[in-house]
Amino acid sequence: MTDLLLREVRLASQPTQTVDVLVRDGAIAAVARGLSAPDGVPVEDARGLLVVPGLIDAHCHVDKTLWGGPWVPHTAGARLVDRIAHERTQRAALGLPSADNATALLRHMATLGTARVRTHTDVDPGIGLEGIEAVAKAAAAVAGIIDVEQVAFPQDGVLRRPGTLELLDEALSAGATTLGGIDPAGVDGDPVRQLDAMFDLAARHDARMDIHLHDGGTLGAWQFGLVIERTVAFGLQGKVAISHADSLGDLTDSERGHLAKRLGDAGVALVTAAVYDVAVPPLAEMRSHGVTVASGSDGIRDLWGPFGNGDMLERAMHVAYRTWLRRDEDIELALDTATYGAAAVLGVADYGLAPGCRADFSLVDARTPAEAVVARPRRELVVKGGRIVARAGELVQP
Ligand SMILES: [Zn+2]
Known part of the structure; x- marks a missing residue:
């Protein structure tokens, strides 16, 4: 499954509010507040965790x-x-x-x-x-x-x-x-x-x-x-x-x-x-x-x-x-x-967290990127090509 809707994600650029991230076909399709999940797309609650690019x-x-x-x-x-x-x-x-x-x-x-x-x-x-x-x-x-x-x-x-x-x-x-x-x-x-x-x-x-x-x-x-x-x-x-x-x-x-x-x-x-x-x-x-x-x-x-x-x-x-x-x-x-x-x-193309980029990122319990670097918290969720590959620091078996 390479489609996913993440709710309540914290972006480095907007640390005081959260957004939703929609992933379709392994790529980031939309980043905005209040996105609705298309039919059949699984929804994951990010609970305000910070998203870090892959x-x-x-x-x-x-x-x-x-x-x-x-x-x-x-x-x-x-x-x-x-x-x-x-x-x-x-x-x-x-x-x-x-x-x-x-x-x-x-x-x-x-x-x-x-x-x-x-x-x-x-x-x-x-x-x-x-x-x-x-x-x-x-x-x-x-x-x-x-x-x-x-x-x-x-x-x-x-x-x-x-x-x-x-x-x-x-x-x-x-x-x-x-x-x-x-x-x-x-x-x-x-x-x-x-x-x-x-x-x-x-x-x-x-x-x-x-x-x-x-x-x-x-x-x-x-x-x-x-x-x-x-x-x-x-x-x-x-x-x-x-x-x-x-x-x-x-x-x-x-x-x-x-x-x-x-x-x-x-x-x-x-x-x-x-x-x-x-x-x-x-x-x-x-x-x-x-x-x-x-x-x-x-x-x-x-x-x-x-x-x-x-x-x-x-x-x-x-x-x-x-x-x-x-x-x-x-x-x-x-x-x-x-x-x-x-x-x-x-020379990695389509890298980042903007729409159109490949959906490679992880979620961590930090308020800002600086806090993530200082604290090096567990990676709560790791997404690779739109697929959840690890959760709470453990690989998710395919
Ligand atoms: Zn070397």
């Missing part, structure tokens, strides 16, 4: 997760290259990548009102397309509950692992719609050659790009420039994102402002996970330069760390808390990274 996790790695499996104490070394190497040696023994683990996590995320994820799936000569296949299997298992976009992700490098570029090419033909990336300098040691090859590959597949860039300081900032130049040269404005972007935290205010303007002009977005002590982009400043910012969980209980729970209201809270955002309108900017900002970065 949350989007714009950066996760469900192929790596141990969710649903045993607790695995963290034993990797401290450096990025240590964690990459550690994962290569441990993953097979732990049954990774696991379609079952990924399915369990995606189902959990759906109960948290997450309507869509962009997940970076490892592709390398050791594992081939096994991860892409496992995540595709998980995506099929959760179809209708949560949408899954796969990024073909060269976690272990591109140039330093011969054969990876060809595998990424195959992955983009096998269902991945976005090409990932990993520190062109820090991991591959040849940023110009790596980025030239990757942009050429993305353009050939008409794929979006989302590049992990952990390199800090001027080395990281310089690679921003390389990404910006190629985004424009290949006509990929609006389709390229840089994830993590650690170096932003190392720049002076004027250097960061100059870089943000270049990002905005080139339509290159940022994706933050607000993890550990990695700098979070200053949201208002980025917005003033036209830079779209999305957020995501990054790793969730995997060999990269034991943390994460897939809750995008909690992620928005981390984004706000880490950047000293306390006013309601500022906290709403943090939530935007998990809603409208993320939708823009992922």
